Every structure is written in structure tokens, then in C-alpha cells.
């Protein structure tokens with residue numbers, strides 16, 4: 001299948017702290033890849049490197065065989081194709097719900113206001129937020145904010161969406177509504193990398209699961225392989241922590 | 245020494261046209277200074293808030309550094325010297341070059357001076373906006389300038405509206421320093437009136453009252469706009485004596 005993103009021997013240091021110690025990942029079209037692992041293992045840093053919010057220390061990242069770290073690479077265009085959904089939503093506080101989903105389309109994709117509005121409303125409907133289009137984002141609940149953030153990303157017609165713990169900042173009763181939206185995207189064939197601590201969700205939605213430990217990929221496999229027959233001792237220990 | 249209120253009132257009535265002219269000029273200088281000062285502040289504050297990044301090319305790094313140094317020197321000089329000195333110094337320094345009259349020079353000086361304060365206000369407003377706002381914009385493909393103009397500055401201006409508005413009140417008062425350029429604002433007109441009637445106490449009493457009325461109107465208007473901006477009925481305290 002078509003390779004969209006290919007990560008090669010990616011390393012990232014913050015000063016003397018080695019956070020990523022050589023990571024290789026290939027993401028195929030239509031694939032749902034989830035990344036699990038304990039706190040501080042480098043999952044967020046990895047996603048942020050892919051979206052170039054952090055500059056890798058060394059290694060390569062290819063987007064359709066194009067080196068995204070090369071001088072002169074069109075970073076903004078790349079980011080408009082590969083969107084990030086953040087743990088803390090990061091909706092634009094100066095804009096209402098609808099405009100949050102419009103502004104990227106008109107300013108980056110240069111769509112007309114009318115077309116952008118139509119697309120925004122379509123995506124807000126999809127995430128169940130159509131009734132809130134004129135609401136101030138600060139007035140929404142966490143779950144509502146995250147659904148708007150997903151609609152904002154979808155409105156860019158992205159090729160890939162990167163989710164960094166999309167439900168970790170939510171009250172438990174709101175986790176479901178957000179996971180439901182992501183599951184729907186998965187079934188529609190959206191290509192996604194999802195960092196999550198929701199193991200049941202990961203088991204259900206993933207084509208492939210990566211367990212990260214201390215800056216490296218300790219184990220990689222299908223959801224069935226990782227959750228039902230983990231080979232690595234660290235994976236077993238990590239997953240044991242989630243069993244009731 | 246005492247204050248004769250009826251004498252004060254008759255001075256006000258007899259010199260009404262002169263006072264009115266002074267008031268109008270004071271309002272003009274305060275508003276022009278605040279509006280253009282804000283524009284200057286947006287540019288300088290924006291430059292100051294730009295970060296030099298590892299991934300920048302050398303030429304970009306150098307340009308950013310020059311921008312930082314220029315804004316720092318500008319702010320240091322214009323905040324660290326009296327506007328009165330700035331007014332006479334720049335008026336005479338540039339007179340032969342730009343052939344300006346004192347009135348025009350005064351408008352430039354008060355704007356430039358206000359710009360130095362606004363730059364600091366805008367910079368701190370920019371830096372107080374959540375880094376997540378910038379990251380979300382970047383992740384959608386916004387360029388640095390688009391992020392600044394569509395996302396960060398609107399929030400920075402809203403958050404620092406009290407401080408920005410306060411500059412209007414400061415300018416109503418500080419435009420009096422432009423009397424050194426013979427600009428007929430309220431203080432200059434009061435001086436001329438007092439100089440001809442020798443009733444210093446009564447004349448300056450009237451001008452103090454007039455300043456107080458102007459600053460109060462500005463204060464009320466700013467509060468009104470701030471509440472509209474915040475969409476709340478909460479009255480926020482704004483410092484009148486900057």
C-alpha cells in the first residue's frame with residue numbers, strides 16, 4: 001500500500017536529555033496507527049516532530065518520498081495536509097466555533113468564504129456540533145471543544161490526522177463522544193496516528209500498535225498481537241497496569 | 245492665597261472660545277497619538293515577539309536580531325527621556341530636512357512616544373497568549389505572519405485593552421508637554437489666559453477641571469468598550485493615574 005509518511009532513525013534531544021533514540025515508522029494510506037507507552041517515553045515528541053512543531057536532532061522524515069526536513073521544503077503546505085489534534089484542544093479563542101473551522105480553509109487553502117462555510121458546517125454536523133456554530137469556544141465543554149477541533153482539522157481535507165492524547169484532558173463522561181468520532185473516521189478510512197492511553201479504544205480502532213518505551217519502539221504489531229500476546233516484557237508490564 | 249470660584253466661572257465664560265480650542269486640540273493629539281501609537285506598537289511589539297529559531301537561515305537570524313536591537317533602542321530612548329525634550333529635539337533636528345511645522349511635528353512626536361509604550365504592551369500581550377494557539381495555527385498550515393495577524397494579535401489586543409486604553413488617558417494629560425512646540429492645546433491656552441489676567445489659581449483651576457472631565461469621559465468610554473469586548477457586565481477597575 002502507498003506510503004504516506006516514513007520516519008527513519010529519528011532522534012531528538014532536549015539539551016542533554018535523549019527523548020527519541022532512533023525511531024523508524026512507516027505510515028500507509030488508510031492506516032490507523034496507535035502509539036502507546038508510559039509517560040515520558042517520547043510519544044508527544046514523536047508526533048510533534050512529524051508536524052515539525054519540534055525540529056528533530058537527526059534522522060529523516062519523508063512525506064510521499066519528499067524529505068520534510070530539507071531546506072526549502074514547503075512546511076506550511078505540508079502542515080495543511082497533516083493536521084494535529086491536541087490534548088488541550090487549542091481552539092482559537094478569538095473566533096467562534098464556525099470561524100475556527102473556516103479560517104484555515106480561507107487563509108491557507110484559499111477557499112471562498114461560502115465554500116469554506118459549507119465544508120465547516122458539514123464537518124461540524126459530522127461531529128455533532130452543528131447546533132453550536134455561533135457559540136464562543138470558551139463556553140464549550142471539553143468534549144465539545146475536542147469535537148470542534150476535529151471538525152477544524154477535517155475541514156482542511158487532511159491526508160493524515162495526528163492525535164496527541166485527544167481524550168486525556170476530558171472528564172470521563174466526555175471521553176466516549178470524542179472516541180466515537182475518531183472511530184467513525186477510522187471506519188471511513190482516514191489515515192491517522194493516535195497517541196492514547198485508552199487501551200480498549202486502541203484495541204478496537206488500530207490497524208497497527210506501537211509500544212514506545214524510553215525513546216525507542218519496544219514492540220510493534222497488530223492490535224491482536226500487542227494486546228493479546230505481547231512478546232516484550234516491558235509491554236506486558238505496561239499493559240498489566242491497565243487491567244482492572 | 246485663595247480660590248475665588250465666581251472669578252473662575254467668569255474666566256471660563258469670558259475665555260470660552262480659547263478653552264474650547266485648547267480642548268479640541270488636546271482631544272486631537274490624544275486620539276491621534278493613541279491610534280498611531282498603537283499602530284507603531286503593533287509593528288514594534290510584533291518584531292520584539294518574533295523568536296529567533298534554530299532552523300532559520302543566517303540572513304533571517306541577522307535580520308531578526310537587527311529588528312530586536314532596533315526596537316529595544318527605540319523603546320529605551322523614547323521611554324527613558326521626557327516627551328518635552330523629544331519634542332524640541334526632533335523638531336529642530338529634522339526641521340531643515342522635512343520642513344515640518346510645530347503642529348505636525350507634535351502629532352508625530354506624541355505618536356512615536358506612545359508607540360514605545362504600546363510596543364511593550366503589545367509584546368507582553370503577545371507573550372501572554374497561550375503557545376497552543378500558535379501551534380494550532382501552524383498545524384493548520386498558517387505562516388508566521390498569518391498566525392500573528394489572524395490569531396495572536398487579536399487576542400493580544402483584547403487581553404491588553406485596559407493598558408492600551410490607559411494610554412489614551414495618559415495622552416490627554418501628557419499632550420500638555422507639547423506646549424513647548426507652541427501647540428495650542430489646553431495647557432498652552434490656559435497659560436496664555438493666565439498670562440493676561442494674572443488670575444493663575446482660578447485659570448488653572450478651570451483647566452484642571454476640564455482635564456478631569458476629559459479623562460473621565462475617556463475612562464467611561466473605555467470601560468464601555470471593554471465590557472462590550474468581554475461580553476460581560478462586570479465592571480473592571482482601570483487605573484486612571486498612570
Ligand SMILES: Nc1ncnc2c1ncn2[C@@H]1O[C@H](COP(=O)(O)OP(=O)(O)OP(=O)(O)O)[C@@H](O)[C@H]1O
Pocket residue numbers: 014017019037038039040041042043044045046
Ligand atoms: N520542549 C521540551 N524541552 C525539554 N524537555 C522536553 C520538552 N518536551 C518534552 N520534554 C521531555 O521529553 C520527555 C518526553 O516527553 P513527551 O511529552 O514526548 O512524553 P510522552 O510520551 O508524550 O508522555 P505523556 O504520556 O506524559 O504525554 C519528557 O521527559 C519531557 O519532560
Ligand SMILES: [Mg+2]
Pocket residue numbers: 043044045164165
Ligand atoms: Mg504526551
